[in-house]
Amino acid sequence: xxxxxxxxxxxxxxxxxxxxxxxxxxxxxxxxxxxxxxxxxxxxxxxxxxxxxxxxxxxxxxxxxxxxxxxxxxxxxxxxxxxxxxxxxxxxxxxxxxxxxxxxxxxxxxxxxxxxxxxxxxxxxxxxxxxxxxxxxxxxxxxxxxxxxxxxxxxxxxxxxxxxxxxxxxxxxxxxxxxxxxxxxxxxxxxxxxxxxxxxxxxxxxxxxxxxxxxxxxxxxxxxxxxxxxxxxxxxxxxxxxxxxxxxxxxxxxxxxxxxxxxxxxxxxxxxxxxxxxxxxxxxxxxxxxxxxxxxxxxxxxxxxxxxxxxxxxxxxxxxxxxxxxxxxxxxxx
Numbered sequence: 001x002x003x004x005x006x007x008x009x010x011x012x013x014x015x016x017x018x019x020x021x022x023x024x025x026x027x028x029x030x031x032x033x034x035x036x037x038x039x040x041x042x043x044x045x046x047x048x049x050x051x052x053x054x055x056x057x058x059x060x061x062x063x064x065x066x067x068x069x070x071x072x073x074x075x076x077x078x079x080x081x082x083x084x085x086x087x088x089x090x091x092x093x094x095x096x097x098x099x100x101x102x103x104x105x106x107x108x109x110x111x112x113x114x115x116x117x118x119x120x121x122x123x124x125x126x127x128x129x130x131x132x133x134x135x136x137x138x139x140x141x142x143x144x145x146x147x148x149x150x151x152x153x154x155x156x157x158x159x160x161x162x163x164x165x166x167x168x169x170x171x172x173x174x175x176x177x178x179x180x181x182x183x184x185x186x187x188x189x190x191x192x193x194x195x196x197x198x199x200x201x202x203x204x205x206x207x208x209x210x211x212x213x214x215x216x217x218x219x220x221x222x223x224x225x226x227x228x229x230x231x232x233x234x235x236x237x238x239x240x241x242x243x244x245x246x247x248x249x250x251x252x253x254x255x256x257x258x259x260x261x262x263x264x265x266x267x268x269x270x271x272x273x274x275x276x277x278x279x280x281x282x283x284x285x286x287x288x289x290x291x292x293x294x295x296x297x298x299x300x301x302x303x304x305x306x307x308x309x310x311x312x313x314x315x316x317x318x319x320x321x322x323x324x325x326x327x328x329x330x331x332x333x334x
Contacts (some may be wrong), residue, residue: 001042002233004214007185009138009159011071011101013045015208016233019189019219020048020055026221028061035062037223039069041230047162047187047217048095049106050076050087056094067097073187075106075142079117084126092135102160103127104140107263108148109317124157142189144261144317149175153182164190164259165213166197167206167250180212188216194259194274196281200225201232202246208236256320257281264312264322270301273312273322276329283332296333303330 002015018038023031035046046063048055056074063070072095076087091100105123108114117123130136140160141152149172152158161179163172165188176186188207197203200218207216220226238246258277267273283292296302303326312322 001230002208002236003044004211005185006045006071006102006187006214007159007179008183009102009185011045011138011185013071013215014043014233015215015236016043016204016229017045017047017187017215017217018043019217020046020059021052022219022221023058024053024055026058028058031058032062034221034223034226035059036066038220038226039066041226043230044070045073045215045217046070047073047075049074050078050091051106056091060095060097064096071101072097073102073104073140074100075104075140076123077106078123078126079113080123081121081125084123085129088126088130088136099135099137102138102140103130103136104142104160104162106142107317108141108143108152109145111147111151114148114151118155128157140185140187142187146171146175153179153184158184160185160187160214162187162189162217164188164193165207166191166193166203167246168193168197168253168255173210176210177212186212186214188213190259190261191216191218193253193257194261195278196253196257196259197246197249199246199249200228202238202242204229204232205236205238205242206246208233209238256325258320258325259318261317263315263317267301267306267312268309269305269307271303271305271326272299272301273326275299276303276326280329280332293333302334303327304334306330 003012004015006013048059074091078084078087127139138159141158142162143149149161149163165172192203218229258274260274264273279292279296282288306326308323
């Protein structure tokens with residue numbers, strides 16, 4: 001495993017970190033095994049969030065007796081001071097720790113929302129209060145908005161930024177370089193574009209060959225995924241053929257696709273929105289038409305159940321035309 005300093009935090013973190021979303025699928029026994037193996041393979045940076053259901057609990061339990069050998073990062077979408085204080089206390093309890101290495105403002109979607117958390121009585125006040133108590137060591141921010149990340153760089157308080165970056169979504173390159181020049185740690189989420197990119201090794205190399213990027217945090221829920229991810233960090237330089245194959249896949253995906261972040265849920269009609277697009281992808285891209293049709297037919301709520309309310313589109317950080325995309329799924333399967 002290779003390591004890099006996470007900006008002004010001074011933390012020497014593994015360039016492959018542990019993304020805490022998929023672990024929600026595991027029971028505690030399997031989570032213990034996966035996290036133990038991660039540490040054995042050199043991963044020392046674990047990123048989770050209050051919004052990832054039981055992820056904090058699973059990680060906290062698995063790290064008992066190992067806490068001092070890793071760095072813990074979590075985050076909350078609380079926007080006011082009192083709400084954030086409650087969230088921090090819950091994180092400390094769930095993670096079974098006396099301190100959190102990096103606490104992040106989670107998914108700040110707009111400049112207006114950023115102003116809210118930075119204002120008097122906003123969530124930032126709680127983070128600063130707990131940092132003063134040394135119960136939080138460092139403060140960061142995550143977003144899917146370039147404008148928000150760009151504005152965040154104007155504040156001295158943020159020591160890290162977390163933003164999507166992969167072979168399809170490269171719009172953050174200039175911002176990342178500016179952050180690097182200002183000694184801000186750069187954490188890359190969505191390294192596989194939410195699972196849309198299937199070339200795992202190439203996708204991670206594409207990110208890690210940029211020395212200004214501190215680390216990538218692919219989500220993982222199996223030893224096989226873990227080992228594949230770690231392997232990419234051994235020699236993170238894309239060969240010509242590897243780059244061509246990766247960029248070919250990126251071109252085929254375009255930019256209107258679901259990243260499976262889940263922010264659009266829940267649907268009032270019970271539609272599992274990202275599953276709609278996963279099955280569409282299996283049908284169109286992977287020659288698994290029979291399998292995809294069978295799975296689709298077993299779903300309790302289908303694309304045709306969409307009532308066009310548009311609630312999902314107001315929550316999508318990528319501003320996807322979800323209603324139109326669901327129409328395409330309906331036409332394909334129904």
